[in-house]
Amino acid sequence: MALSVSAVATVSAQQMSANIRVASDSSRVIVEGRSTPASVWSFLDNYASIVGLGNRVERFTLIDEGGNEIQPRKIAPGQFDSPKAAARFRYEVSLKPPLMAPDSAMVSWINNDRGLLMLADLLPLSFRRDSNGSNAIIRFTLPQPWRVYSSEIAKGQNEFEVRDVGQAVFAVGSQLRTSQMNESGMLFSLVTDGEWAFADREAFELAGKVLKAHREVFGTMPVRQASLILFPFPQAVGPNQWSAETRRSTVTLLMGKLPSRVGALTQLSTPVTHEFFHLWVPNALALEGDYDWFYEGFTVYQAAQIATQLGMLTFPEFLNSIARAYDASKIEADQWSLVEASTRRFTIGRTSVYSKSQVVAFLYDLRLRSLSHNKKSLADVYRRLIREHPAIGDNSRTAKTNDGTDVVTKELSAEIGSEDFVHLFIRSPVSINLPAELAPFGLKVETIGLRTRIAVDEKISKQQRDLLRQLGYNDATRGPRSK
Numbered sequence: 001m002a003l004s005v006s007a008v009a010t011v012s013a014q015q016m017s018a019n020i021r022v023a024s025d026s027s028r029v030i031v032e033g034r035s036t037p038a039s040v041w042s043f044l045d046n047y048a049s050i051v052g053l054g055n056r057v058e059r060f061t062l063i064d065e066g067g068n069e070i071q072p073r074k075i076a077p078g079q080f081d082s083p084k085a086a087a088r089f090r091y092e093v094s095l096k097p098p099l100m101a102p103d104s105a106m107v108s109w110i111n112n113d114r115g116l117l118m119l120a121d122l123l124p125l126s127f128r129r130d131s132n133g134s135n136a137i138i139r140f141t142l143p144q145p146w147r148v149y150s151s152e153i154a155k156g157q158n159e160f161e162v163r164d165v166g167q168a169v170f171a172v173g174s175q176l177r178t179s180q181m182n183e184s185g186m187l188f189s190l191v192t193d194g195e196w197a198f199a200d201r202e203a204f205e206l207a208g209k210v211l212k213a214h215r216e217v218f219g220t221m222p223v224r225q226a227s228l229i230l231f232p233f234p235q236a237v238g239p240n241q242w243s244a245e246t247r248r249s250t251v252t253l254l255m256g257k258l259p260s261r262v263g264a265l266t267q268l269s270t271p272v273t274h275e276f277f278h279l280w281v282p283n284a285l286a287l288e289g290d291y292d293w294f295y296e297g298f299t300v301y302q303a304a305q306i307a308t309q310l311g312m313l314t315f316p317e318f319l320n321s322i323a324r325a326y327d328a329s330k331i332e333a334d335q336w337s338l339v340e341a342s343t344r345r346f347t348i349g350r351t352s353v354y355s356k357s358q359v360v361a362f363l364y365d366l367r368l369r370s371l372s373h374n375k376k377s378l379a380d381v382y383r384r385l386i387r388e389h390p391a392i393g394d395n396s397r398t399a400k401t402n403d404g405t406d407v408v409t410k411e412l413s414a415e416i417g418s419e420d421f422v423h424l425f426i427r428s429p430v431s432i433n434l435p436a437e438l439a440p441f442g443l444k445v446e447t448i449g450l451r452t453r454i455a456v457d458e459k460i461s462k463q464q465r466d467l468l469r470q471l472g473y474n475d476a477t478r479g480p481r482s483k
């Protein structure tokens, strides 16, 4: 397994490159490479709510053009200062799985069987900063019989051309299984490992159904190549637990192991519908800023709506998810608007960004459908956004970007023909009066103990029935069905 990495030295000075060597017997990688010459080097130290990542970088060494090693000074975790600038580097990264299981979908780790390698926390930050539109070459040296898979462009055996280092995710392992399909012009890969209660084929078919349904919302596919990495957690977790994240065109999903096939497939469907939606929103939009209130909360709503259409969620379950979100959002009260809460997502704004915003998306969709006599829905807003603000393919880094909140609120107002909704529910702190908001649509809100319940009124008009039917209601559905 001691393969040579001398090829790194032959790469031209402008091209950033790295070789990542996976040691077979330890949770660590050895990285050697070349970047723009520098005397100060730094690595990502925190991501989302995860801190202290810089501490994992060890034995950081620079190598000058004469091949002499320079020992930089560690000035902080993941921060190094050298007396002399150099372009070549070598270091090790300790990749023990994180202590908190949910973090394992968001940072690199490796164990005896498999690992997730995310360049954002593995490579120096200069790889993102100095790339100037050119691609980085990333090679992997793996123990036998390990393999590497990714949505990135493969250049050869274990070699990839990476467009956006901050977003690239690689799955490595000794027993990985893959399946591929072409869905509406997008090459989709499932990379999985471990034993599940369902067959790989069933997970693959579910993914295909969801991609097709999302394409119908947007009218287009988001990228040419995407993948779902479905792994067990590297820690011992309860069977109901899952954690997921979507980076550019890679959905990473870690799941506990429910024993029943139906239960496990239902569990799979929730993160798959939600995370696949992120391939379009926000990942395929040329929008920036903290507009999480839209790309998280509205996504939760729209994904649940799609799951209902696909029969993965019953209509009562769909209403129940709104009721749960409403109950959760009441805890955070009405201190901040959704826009303000989005800037505090990882500290205190979380329930607003996800739960309250999900309720607001429901109210918006109901109003738009009603006002347009069922000719329009929230899907029209998504279609317009992807048409008018696409982050086009390889040029996404240089695409003209606009503020997400400004653009999205403008589109929401344009579709509904008034700025009142956005002003009241998105830009202002508001306490939602759910019974009053839902009554016009034939939905009644009851409180049982501390829990809210939403149900269809016994007497509803034809117009109300037509609208609710579009959302998945059918008259035969009575009460929540047990899963």
Ligand SMILES: [Zn+2]
Binding pocket: 274, 275, 278, 295, 296, 299
């Ligand atoms: Zn999300």
